[in-house]
Amino acid sequence: MTLLRSIENFPRRLVWGASALLVAAAAAMAAWYAPVEATMGPAQKIFYLHFPAAIDTFLAALVVFVGSVGYIGSRRREWDDLACAAAQVTVLYCTVVLITGMVWAKSAWGVWWTWSPRLTFSLVLWLLYVSYLAVRPALAGAEGGGWQRRAMVCAVYGIVAFLDVPLVYLSVKLLPDIHPSSIALAPEMKHTLAVSLAAGTTVCLALIAWRYRAGRRAARLAADVGGGAVARPA
Amino acid sequence: MRALADTLLLVRKDLLIEARARQGVVLATALGVLTVGLLAGGLGGGGGAPGARVGAVVWAAYLFGGVLIFERTMAAERADDAVSAVLLSPVARGAVYAGKLLTNLVLLLALAAVVTPVGLVLMSAGVAGVGAAAELAWAVVLGLVGLAAAGTLLSGALSAGRLGGGALALLVLPLCAPLVLASTVQVMSVMGAGPAGGPPAGAVVVALDVLFIVTGWLLYGVVLEA
Numbered sequence: 001m002t003l004l005r006s007i008e009n010f011p012r013r014l015v016w017g018a019s020a021l022l023v024a025a026a027a028a029m030a031a032w033y034a035p036v037e038a039t040m041g042p043a044q045k046i047f048y049l050h051f052p053a054a055i056d057t058f059l060a061a062l063v064v065f066v067g068s069v070g071y072i073g074s075r076r077r078e079w080d081d082l083a084c085a086a087a088q089v090t091v092l093y094c095t096v097v098l099i100t101g102m103v104w105a106k107s108a109w110g111v112w113w114t115w116s117p118r119l120t121f122s123l124v125l126w127l128l129y130v131s132y133l134a135v136r137p138a139l140a141g142a143e144g145g146g147w148q149r150r151a152m153v154c155a156v157y158g159i160v161a162f163l164d165v166p167l168v169y170l171s172v173k174l175l176p177d178i179h180p181s182s183i184a185l186a187p188e189m190k191h192t193l194a195v196s197l198a199a200g201t202t203v204c205l206a207l208i209a210w211r212y213r214a215g216r217r218a219a220r221l222a223a224d225v226g227g228g229a230v231a232r233p234a
Numbered sequence: 235m236r237a238l239a240d241t242l243l244l245v246r247k248d249l250l251i252e253a254r255a256r257q258g259v260v261l262a263t264a265l266g267v268l269t270v271g272l273l274a275g276g277l278g279g280g281g282g283a284p285g286a287r288v289g290a291v292v293w294a295a296y297l298f299g300g301v302l303i304f305e306r307t308m309a310a311e312r313a314d315d316a317v318s319a320v321l322l323s324p325v326a327r328g329a330v331y332a333g334k335l336l337t338n339l340v341l342l343l344a345l346a347a348v349v350t351p352v353g354l355v356l357m358s359a360g361v362a363g364v365g366a367a368a369e370l371a372w373a374v375v376l377g378l379v380g381l382a383a384a385g386t387l388l389s390g391a392l393s394a395g396r397l398g399g400g401a402l403a404l405l406v407l408p409l410c411a412p413l414v415l416a417s418t419v420q421v422m423s424v425m426g427a428g429p430a431g432g433p434p435a436g437a438v439v440v441a442l443d444v445l446f447i448v449t450g451w452l453l454y455g456v457v458l459e460a
Contacts, residue, residue: 072456120415127408135401139392152460153391157405160384160449164409167445170438171412174419 004078008216010209019206022199026192034192043107048192050100052200053093057125060090060204061162064129068158071151077219080151083158085211087132089204094126117174124168128161147219237332240325244333249340251310258306259341262299266349269295274356285359285425289418292346292353293377297410299345300338300381301403304389307337312393317458327455331386335450339382346374359425369424376439377417383446384409391457413442 030048037044067083070076101119102112113119132154139150185193252258273291311317311334320330350370354361361367388405420435 072453124408124411127411131404131408135404138401148460152457153388153405156387156391156453156457157409159453160387160409160446163445163449164412164442167438167442168412170441171416174416174435174438 004082004212007082007209008213010206010213012210015202015206015209019199019202022195022202026196026199029192029195034189035186037189040108043104046100046103046107048196049200050097050104051193052197053096053100054122055197056200056204057090057093057097057122058165059201060086060093060208061125061129061165063208064090064132064158065162068155068162071155072159075148075151077147077151078216080147080154081215081219082208082212083154084133084136085215086208087129087158088211089207090129091126091133092207093200093204094122094129097122098126117169121169125165128164128168132157132161237326237329240329241332241336244320244325244330245336245340248307248310248333248337252307252337252341255310258303259344261306262302262341262345263348265302266295266299266345267352269298270349270353270356274353277357285427286422288353288357288359288425289421290414291357292350292374292421293414293418295349295353296342296346296378296381297407297414298403299349300342300378300385301406303338303341303345304385304406305393305402307334307341308389308393321458327458328451330458331390331450331454334390334454335382335386335447338386339379342378342382343375346378350374361425366424370421373417373420373424373436373439376436376443377413377420380413380417380439380443380446381406381410383443383450384413387446387450387454387457390454391460413439416442 026048030045034045034048036042063086064083067079067081067086070079071083098119101122105114105116105119106112135157136150136154139153270291273294277287277291311320353359361370385402385406388409389402392402392405416435416438420439423435
């Protein structure tokens with residue numbers, strides 16, 4: 001519980017300030033420090049957004065898994081709120097991956113979408129966590145529902161969905177691939193990528209903490225209203 | 235042995251209920267045939283080898299029919315709170331999951347036994363010989379085991395909230411996306427239209443089956459008692 005309390009009371013000004021600095025540094029390095037790639041030209045610079053977003057999607061999905069396991073183990077609402085906050089960030093980052101991937105595909109291959117394994121993988125991952133978020137409100141409002149039922153269903157789904165991820169990757173490898181498996185990077189590109197990754201990860205963790213804090217406040221307010229501590233509107 | 239006997243007893247109970255009511259599998263099969271008919275009709279004029287498309291078409295029917303089956307079998311369990319009696323009986327939670335999984339699998343196989351030949355005929359996709367037919371049947375069975383395992387777990391989790399099949403479909407479909415992908419490729423390979431290279435599709439399907447069965451086995455008792 002100490003971990004969850006520290007997430008809720010994270011030093012907001014410090015974390016958001018560091019995030020802003022890192023994002024500004026990454027943007028400046030991508031614009032002026034990293035050289036223009038010979039084959040793709042300036043469009044390659046979207047890689048500094050695409051790659052960190054892809055890595056941080058997995059990080060956020062891992063937090064959904066941890067929150068889900070935490071809920072199954074303890075049945076405490078805080079863990080469900082953490083999983084929900086992380087699922088929101090997973091969908092946000094995966095959306096960034098999909099959009100930047102489509103821009104890259106248009107630039108490199110002349111089409112907005114192709115059923116390459118990695119694009120398909122990102123789409124399935126996005127669908128997995130969009131479904132998680134889409135089904136939550138319906139579960140809370142269902143007859144015989146309530147937050148416990150919603151939390152249980154979401155925890156089970158969050159665990160299976162995360163364990164499903166490596167097999168989604170394996171299954172999409174069955175499709176023919178035109179995606180680059182590795183890209184040769186100049187040292188300036190590697191430095192820019194490292195700063196972009198640090199910025200993306202800091203923002204990812206800050207967003208999870210921020211959404212978790214908002215979720216906890218909403219839960220407390222709902223409990224207060226339910227218990228009569230706050231007057232219901234007429 | 236005791237767990238096996240309990241499992242078979244639960245399967246017998248569920249199949250007897252289904253045989254008397256004849257609701258789940260009849261509805262699911264009708265929906266499956268309708269899905270195959272509509273998709274085959276829509277794709278009728280399209281290009282490409284029929285063998286490359288038939289896997290995707292029949293899998294769409296399995297998924298929609300499957301969601302209906304999962305919903306019906308759990309609704310029967312929740313009616314008059316029958317599940318409480320099952321949970322009070324001295325039966326291991328794993329056996330309860332295995333029983334429900336086997337029931338769903340039997341009903342899915344009944345659905346596939348009708349839908350798959352209809353799909354093959356409507357898509358004009360031929361199977362070359364008994365050996366290929368056996369390979370196709372094996373590929374379908376492997377895929378349906380995973381679908382039944384994931385659907386059984388999620389229908390158990392959702393049924394207590396008395397939600398409709400919409401939420402179940404929303405959760406089962408994306409979770410089974412890799413299963414559909416791998417199984418479709420496996421069916422394509424049997425039909426001689428599979429892509430070259432990559433990991434063996436059958437191994438990916440088996441890995442997904444194992445994942446869904448193990449997580450279902452571990453979590454089913456928890457979700458029923460919640």
